Amino acid sequence: MKTTLLLSGDEALARGAYEAGLKAAAAYPGTPSTEILEYLAKFPEVDAKWSVNEKTAYEVALGASVAGVRSMYSSKHVGLNVAMDPLMTSAYTGINGGFVVVVADDPQMASSQNEQDNRLIAKFAKLPMLEPASPKEAYEMARIAFEVSEKFDTPVIIRITTRVAHTKENVEIGERNEIADKPFTPNAPKYVMVPGYAYKKHIALEAKLLEMAKYSDETPLNSAEINDKSLGIIADGVSYLYAKEAFPDASFLKIGFTYPFCDEKIKNFAKEVKDLYVIEESEPFIEEHVRQLGIPVKAKDVSYRIGELNSTLVKEIIENKKKIEKPFTARKPVLCPGCSHRAVFYALKNLKLTVSGDIGCYTLGALKPLETLHTTVCMGASVTMFESMSKILGRGKVVGIIGDSTFVHSGVEGLIDAAYNGAKGLVIILDNSNTAMTGSQPNPATGVNAKGKKTKRLILEDICKAAGADIVETINAFADNLQDKIKELTDKDALSVLIVKYPCRLIYKIKDPVPKFNSSKCVTCGACLQIDCPAIYKNKEGKITLDEHLCTGCNLCVKTCKFGALAKKDN
Numbered sequence: 001m002k003t004t005l006l007l008s009g010d011e012a013l014a015r016g017a018y019e020a021g022l023k024a025a026a027a028y029p030g031t032p033s034t035e036i037l038e039y040l041a042k043f044p045e046v047d048a049k050w051s052v053n054e055k056t057a058y059e060v061a062l063g064a065s066v067a068g069v070r071s072m073y074s075s076k077h078v079g080l081n082v083a084m085d086p087l088m089t090s091a092y093t094g095i096n097g098g099f100v101v102v103v104a105d106d107p108q109m110a111s112s113q114n115e116q117d118n119r120l121i122a123k124f125a126k127l128p129m130l131e132p133a134s135p136k137e138a139y140e141m142a143r144i145a146f147e148v149s150e151k152f153d154t155p156v157i158i159r160i161t162t163r164v165a166h167t168k169e170n171v172e173i174g175e176r177n178e179i180a181d182k183p184f185t186p187n188a189p190k191y192v193m194v195p196g197y198a199y200k201k202h203i204a205l206e207a208k209l210l211e212m213a214k215y216s217d218e219t220p221l222n223s224a225e226i227n228d229k230s231l232g233i234i235a236d237g238v239s240y241l242y243a244k245e246a247f248p249d250a251s252f253l254k255i256g257f258t259y260p261f262c263d264e265k266i267k268n269f270a271k272e273v274k275d276l277y278v279i280e281e282s283e284p285f286i287e288e289h290v291r292q293l294g295i296p297v298k299a300k301d302v303s304y305r306i307g308e309l310n311s312t313l314v315k316e317i318i319e320n321k322k323k324i325e326k327p328f329t330a331r332k333p334v335l336c337p338g339c340s341h342r343a344v345f346y347a348l349k350n351l352k353l354t355v356s357g358d359i360g361c362y363t364l365g366a367l368k369p370l371e372t373l374h375t376t377v378c379m380g381a382s383v384t385m386f387e388s389m390s391k392i393l394g395r396g397k398v399v400g401i402i403g404d405s406t407f408v409h410s411g412v413e414g415l416i417d418a419a420y421n422g423a424k425g426l427v428i429i430l431d432n433s434n435t436a437m438t439g440s441q442p443n444p445a446t447g448v449n450a451k452g453k454k455t456k457r458l459i460l461e462d463i464c465k466a467a468g469a470d471i472v473e474t475i476n477a478f479a480d481n482l483q484d485k486i487k488e489l490t491d492k493d494a495l496s497v498l499i500v501k502y503p504c505r506l507i508y509k510i511k512d513p514v515p516k517f518n519s520s521k522c523v524t525c526g527a528c529l530q531i532d533c534p535a536i537y538k539n540k541e542g543k544i545t546l547d548e549h550l551c552t553g554c555n556l557c558v559k560t561c562k563f564g565a566l567a568k569k570d571n
């Protein structure tokens, strides 16, 4: 009997890989790719690991492939930037067991710092790329990707986008197919990329690309549907579904094997139709190639390179319109009630410090009314940018701030660099004992692995000392002397690290007695609103209100109230 499961694109892809005999998987969390490894971690047959960062994950997964098993890497789009070094050269070495690289792009930036289009990386790295349009296709393409990987001796990229990753669909699943391990045979010309060997591998790679281009023309993953010939649309991934919804009667060239391009299919399709469009999210990746083939194709206005598409926008593109930017109306994201990061930002705001920030829940410290985080570029950049900013803006003025997972990801190198180059000042590590931003994955500082098993715990104090920090101290986020301690260490003629510890209240379900609110003492000065806690707000009558259900009893608001309207409840 067939089994059908309601699966997200991430889960369906993971399920497909599992059934294809996947034995090893490594990833670093990042929306919208996180659920892939979380799903794989449930299978005893799969050695699924959270790595400390994407470069590590890529190499761990590549190593498993070289050792002879089917293996998979997954990350969000910017994660692939961190893994670029091994990615580029693994195109030369090729693989042993099938190796699939899943990258989840985030057009519209539902949860990202940029909208980069990783289809361009396939061309840059000379790697094949598959693009499912739906969870069902993600499930099927996982198996095909392993077959392509082994057929052409190459890593294969599967690119999904947020819509595909997080949409759910009923998927008919099958049984796991055990694949025999391949023997590992030492082969320096294949696996040791010194110039002499790499040169030959590059020649071979160019030949392989031509072979893969032929495959791209043969595979049913790229297929033409000829209907009304007055309008022809070439579309890849989920864009195909938007275009199909907008123009159900048009002719389509549906692209599922995006790179190398299927030139013959494109040329034949172009001959069939009158007006030819490419509907694709983000960059004009396919459009530029079609033009290079000498085929006239209607260009989408540059305004449609920004954000996601949908069927309405597809209609606008075909009507040759410019996109009208709508005001960003999403609900303002806010730190959870009782989040320990808020206590640190409250102290930093009072001290009027410049804060070199990073990526995690604490990035929300940049938003009104806290407004106490002044830079965020990429993971790890807080410590390195602190190093130079503190030197130029002056000691005692700048602090770096970074979460535990991000520190382990790429902050620790910055700390070594800061110590090595004589930086002075304070780096704060916000240790909430998990990777909260992406839905609470464990990391080395948590001491739990992807399978939920206890493992060696990284002691942050020890690694900071080993990196060269002069002073390393630990403090509770809600300690009364937090602000004084930050001031003291910021002003010191030393490189200090302050590890601010408090477990994530949401994940560890911590609720303490809520404060007492005495409305008769409240003068509605609004000081308590400045900490931006969702549990305190002004009601419709303009009166301060404490929502006791939302409040988790951190009592930070008590510190803000000079009139005694908010007071700590005696236990």
Ligand SMILES: Cc1ncc(C[n+]2csc(CCOP(=O)(O)OP(=O)(O)O)c2C)c(N)n1
Pocket (backbone or CB within 6 Å): 028, 029, 030, 031, 054, 076, 078, 079, 082, 112, 113, 359, 360, 361, 362, 379, 402, 403, 404, 405, 406, 407, 430, 432, 434, 435, 436, 437, 438
């Ligand atoms: C290169 C890269 N990989 C992954 C992500 C996704 N991501 C954003 S913040 C973050 C980690 C947050 O954890 P932590 O630093 O511990 O802070 P917390 O959210 O727990 O406060 C991750 C994995 C990213 N933005 N960039």
